[in-house]
Amino acid sequence: MSIVWLKLLIVFAIAFLVYHTVGAKYRWMILLLASIGFILIAAGIISFWYMFFAILVSFFGSNFINKVENNSVKQLILGSSILLIIAEFVLLKFSGALSQLSTNVSEFFATTETIAGDAIVTLGVSYYSLILIAYITDVYRKVTTVETNFLKHSLFSTYFPQILMGPIVRHKEMKEQLFSTKEISFDCIKFGVFRILWGITKKIVIADRILLPINTILGSYQEYSGMYILFAMILFGLQFYIEFSAAMDIVLGISECFGIKMPENFNNPFFSKSVHDFWNRWHITFYSFLKDYIFYPVIRSKIMMKIKSALEGIKHKWLAKHIPLFIAYFVIWSISSFRHGISFKYFIAMGMSPCIFMILEDIFKLITDKVLKIKSLKNALWAKIIQRIYVLTAMYLMWFFFRAETVSDCFNMFEKVLFDFNSANTITTIGVDKYDFGVIIIGITLIIIVDLLKEFKVDLRGIYIRCPLIVRWCAIIFFQIVILLLGLYGPEYDPKDFMYFKF
Amino acid sequence: MRRKVFISSIFFLFITIVVATVLSVIVTEPSSENAGIRAFYKEPQNQIDVVIIGPSSTFTTFLPLIAYHKYGITGAVYALPGMVTEQYIHVVKEVMEYQTPKVLLIAIDNMSPLQRKHPDLKSALKSFPILKPSINKIKILQAFKKELNFDNREILEYYFPIFRFHSRWKTLRENSVLFDSNPHKGALIYFKEFYEKNSNINPYESMQRKIPQIDEYRKKRNPNLFIRDLIYNVRGQENSTDKEIRKKEIAILQYVKAIEDLFFYVSTLKNTKVVIIETPSLIYDRNFERIQYIFHTAKKYGLTSFYMGNCKELNIDLNNEFVDEHHLNFFGAYKATDYLSNLLINKYGLKDKRNDSKYKSWDEEYEFYRYFIRSRYNVDIDFDYLKKL
Numbered sequence: 016m017s018i019v020w021l022k023l024l025i026v027f028a029i030a031f032l033v034y035h036t037v038g039a040k041y042r043w044m045i046l047l048l049a050s051i052g053f054i055l056i057a058a059g060i061i062s063f064w065y066m067f068f069a070i071l072v073s074f075f076g077s078n079f080i081n082k083v084e085n086n087s088v089k090q091l092i093l094g095s096s097i098l099l100i101i102a103e104f105v106l107l108k109f110s111g112a113l114s115q116l117s118t119n120v121s122e123f124f125a126t127t128e129t130i131a132g133d134a135i136v137t138l139g140v141s142y143y144s145l146i147l148i149a150y151i152t153d154v155y156r157k158v159t160t161v162e163t164n165f166l167k168h169s170l171f172s173t174y175f176p177q178i179l180m181g182p183i184v185r186h187k188e189m190k191e192q193l194f195s196t197k198e199i200s201f202d203c204i205k206f207g208v209f210r211i212l213w214g215i216t217k218k219i220v221i222a223d224r225i226l227l228p229i230n231t232i233l234g235s236y237q238e239y240s241g242m243y244i245l246f247a248m249i250l251f252g253l254q255f256y257i258e259f260s261a262a263m264d265i266v267l268g269i270s271e272c273f274g275i276k277m278p279e280n281f282n283n284p285f286f287s288k289s290v291h292d293f294w295n296r297w298h299i300t301f302y303s304f305l306k307d308y309i310f311y312p313v314i315r316s317k318i319m320m321k322i323k324s325a326l327e328g329i330k331h332k333w334l335a336k337h338i339p340l341f342i343a344y345f346v347i348w349s350i351s352s353f354r355h356g357i358s359f360k361y362f363i364a365m366g367m368s369p370c371i372f373m374i375l376e377d378i379f380k381l382i383t384d385k386v387l388k389i390k391s392l393k394n395a396l397w398a399k400i401i402q403r404i405y406v407l408t409a410m411y412l413m414w415f416f417f418r419a420e421t422v423s424d425c426f427n428m429f430e431k432v433l434f435d436f437n438s439a440n441t442i443t444t445i446g447v448d449k450y451d452f453g454v455i456i457i458g459i460t461l462i463i464i465v466d467l468l469k470e471f472k473v474d475l476r477g478i479y480i481r482c483p484l485i486v487r488w489c490a491i492i493f494f495q496i497v498i499l500l501l502g503l504y505g506p507e508y509d510p511k512d513f514m515y516f517k518f
Numbered sequence: 519m520r521r522k523v524f525i526s527s528i529f530f531l532f533i534t535i536v537v538a539t540v541l542s543v544i545v546t547e548p549s550s551e552n553a554g555i556r557a558f559y560k561e562p563q564n565q566i567d568v569v570i571i572g573p574s575s576t577f578t579t580f581l582p583l584i585a586y587h588k589y590g591i592t593g594a595v596y597a598l599p600g601m602v603t604e605q606y607i608h609v610v611k612e613v614m615e616y617q618t619p620k621v622l623l624i625a626i627d628n629m630s631p632l633q634r635k636h637p638d639l640k641s642a643l644k645s646f647p648i649l650k651p652s653i654n655k656i657k658i659l660q661a662f663k664k665e666l667n668f669d670n671r672e673i674l675e676y677y678f679p680i681f682r683f684h685s686r687w688k689t690l691r692e693n694s695v696l697f698d699s700n701p702h703k704g705a706l707i708y709f710k711e712f713y714e715k716n717s718n719i720n721p722y723e724s725m726q727r728k729i730p731q732i733d734e735y736r737k738k739r740n741p742n743l744f745i746r747d748l749i750y751n752v753r754g755q756e757n758s759t760d761k762e763i764r765k766k767e768i769a770i771l772q773y774v775k776a777i778e779d780l781f782f783y784v785s786t787l788k789n790t791k792v793v794i795i796e797t798p799s800l801i802y803d804r805n806f807e808r809i810q811y812i813f814h815t816a817k818k819y820g821l822t823s824f825y826m827g828n829c830k831e832l833n834i835d836l837n838n839e840f841v842d843e844h845h846l847n848f849f850g851a852y853k854a855t856d857y858l859s860n861l862l863i864n865k866y867g868l869k870d871k872r873n874d875s876k877y878k879s880w881d882e883e884y885e886f887y888r889y890f891i892r893s894r895y896n897v898d899i900d901f902d903y904l905k906k907l
Contacts, residue, residue: 031527
């Protein structure tokens with residue numbers, strides 16, 4: 016866990032005490048001060064000014080949209096505001112990569128990562144840009160009311176728990192909570208603290224530890240057999256989920272301590288029944304943003320309507336319904352891939368891979384729906400298992416590309432997995448000893464149990480809150496001991512940042 | 519609600535500090551750095567004749583089990599690696615809370631002004647968790663931190679060594695003060711280099727070029743001029759700003775005050791004789807003026823001083839009986855212990871306790887020590903040296 020997250024926790028600790036000391040009507044100001052303070056100490060004054068620009072654009076844009084009557088002018092203001100925010104986003108995230116590509120286009124296929132030299136300076140640009148685009152659009156669509164107070168709008172834009180890794184919130188769901196003067200239930204604080212500790216445990220005890228064998232094997236995959244590469248990739252999928260969900264636990268836990276419930280970003284994605292279902296459970300707020308602000312507008316656009324009419328004209332109802340869908344899938348997943356980085360690797364991993372699987376699922380939906388309607392299969396356990404295996408296979412194909420250094424490395428690893436069965440290495444040569452491996456197994460088991468309970472709608476929050484005081488304090492002490500003793504931190508370890516932090 | 523939040527927050531912080539402190543003790547490995555202090559706390563009250571306090575050079579100068587076996591003296595080494603001047607008085611107070619030794623030896627090796635960075639913070643961190651929780655402990659830690667510059671990570675590790683040594687959780691069963699709680703009267707059983715004679719490293723050879731000779735001028739120079747000369751040196755530094763010079767001057771004056779406070783306090787101890795000593799080292803010539811100043815100040819308070827820096831007098835082989843410039847190896851330490859024990863018996867009339875059944879544990883520990891060192895380092899601590907001496 017890098018120093019930025021430590022600063023987040025320190026800012027949270029101070030803000031928490033002040034927040035619960037001041038009068039209810041001043042609480043939002045404390046959050047605003049904390050947010051500005053966090054941006055300044057975590058990223059510096061330059062990051063603050065970039066963010067201020069985006070806030071100014073969205074504030075004036077939304078207020079003008081609200082005041083103007085003419086729809087065309089509204090659209091013009093909407094379009095300009097969004098373009099300005101996107102321009103800032105592209106400039107800050109991809110200026111280095113674009114200048115590199117302008118001299119040598121083949122770099123697109125070779126680069127493993129985009130140039131992220133400015134990413135730390137411009138803290139959270141990926142998240143606050145999307146949040147502000149969503150806000151202006153919602154104002155235009157009259158889904159939410161415009162914020163006329165610049166400071167309140169600034170708080171919504173820069174609310175510090177969400178700035179590092181999301182979730183991508185909507186104004187409608189946040190405005191009541193951020194400026195609420197209602198008394199905060201102590202239950203929120205109880206569970207918030209517990210969730211923060213759980214998130215930190217997941218990150219520095221489990222996720223960082225799982226990374227050890229992954230980096231050892233995949234860092235020099237040529238020396239390992241296919242079985243080990245497959246093992247490392249299976250671990251990678253788990254590690255990716257554990258780490259990202261850990262960040263969300265910390266962020267949502269912090270927010271809950273202020274009595275603010277942010278939307279969940281994960282809903283047991285490993286229990287998905289299809290790729291469509293997976294993306295409704297993984298990085299939920301991002302996919303929801305893509306759907307609401309890109310997918311549906313594309314589907315409902317005039318061009319798509321024309322295509323649909325043309326296809327209906329030649330009596331291809333199925334095509335008329337699905338071709339616009341497929342085009343919309345292509346658009347949203349291309350945008351998703353470029354949001355992660357300008358490289359062929361991300362284009363495949365975060366772009367074409369989910370796009371192709373979604374298209375295939377739609378194409379075969381007729382057959383799969385008929386099969387699943389068969390009584391004996393409907394509730395059959397093996398059918399459900401096959402469904403889960405299919406989804407995991409689809410996701411792991413994506414993650415192979417995501418994790419590999421380059422596309423050619425990915426294909427080399429595939430080849431080894433399929434054809435190289437020489438297992439010369441033992442467990443001791445994969446970067447972990449038996450103690451670390453034991454912690455990994457116990458950690459993963461614990462997370463699976465928690466997710467299973469959530470999948471069966473067990474109210475874990477309610478259970479924890481209703482526990483006697485002594486049990487809750489024992490749980491807190493337990494997590495403190497686990498974090499301090501088993502955490503991977505200190506001079507012997509590189510402070511491993513959250514992988515998704517760079518996006 | 520506000521009160522609930524406030525109380526819960528305080529309690530959370532308190533619990534976190536307690537957990538971190540307890541874990542810091544648990545992950546501390548038994549080592550040379552903390553063997554002496556652990557042994558000190560384990561001894562019943564009023565059974566220790568001699569306590570020596572000072573930096574790490576003290577535990578390679580006085581070997582309690584050898585002193586007991588040869589002379590029947592019970593001793594303890596309360597050594598803090600890198601001990602700084604302002605810590606001494608608090609360490610003395612801590613020692614006097616648990617024991618009333620007949621003789622208190624204060625080793626002044628590391629009592630230097632203007633130290634800025636501890637060469638090995640990790641060693642110091644191995645001993646701090648062992649100190650009993652008390653006001654003295656807080657003052658000892660504060661004094662150390664005050665004199666040296668720490669970055670933020672070091673400060674956290676300093677107060678809570680769990681942040682430095684947490685990865686030792688894997689070896690706790692084999693190597694923790696929790697499971698290995700017998701300090702064997704402070705015997706250095708983990709210090710491998712201590713038992714190597716004729717090692718490849720000869721610290722004296724590399725030091726020779728650096729040591730200025732003590733000539734007649736230096737011997738006769740007024741010790742009171744030491745502080746004045748220090749201040750003149752500081753003021754003469756061309757690359758320093760006025761603020762830096764002022765800071766150093768204040769540090770020097772604080773150094774003087776710390777020594778005066780210490781000597782004043784120990785001069786008031788009623789049942790304990792206090793002796794100021796300089797332990798053997800390869801760099802005593804370089805520190806000659808400092809040592810003379812401290813001894814001179816000690817004399818003002820009626821304290822006895824004793825200079826062990828002259829290795830020839832102790833018959834210590836400069837080439838083969840040092841681990842490094844500050845620390846004797848076992849063979850040198852044996853001679854130093856012998857010399858010091860003789861002195862303590864003759865000058866302070868310490869009784870021979872070897873036939874007293876109350877001290878049977880010392881005999882048992884000596885036998886354990888002898889067996890352990892022979893099996894691990896192939897050195898017979900009994901026969902090799904008894905024959906020669």
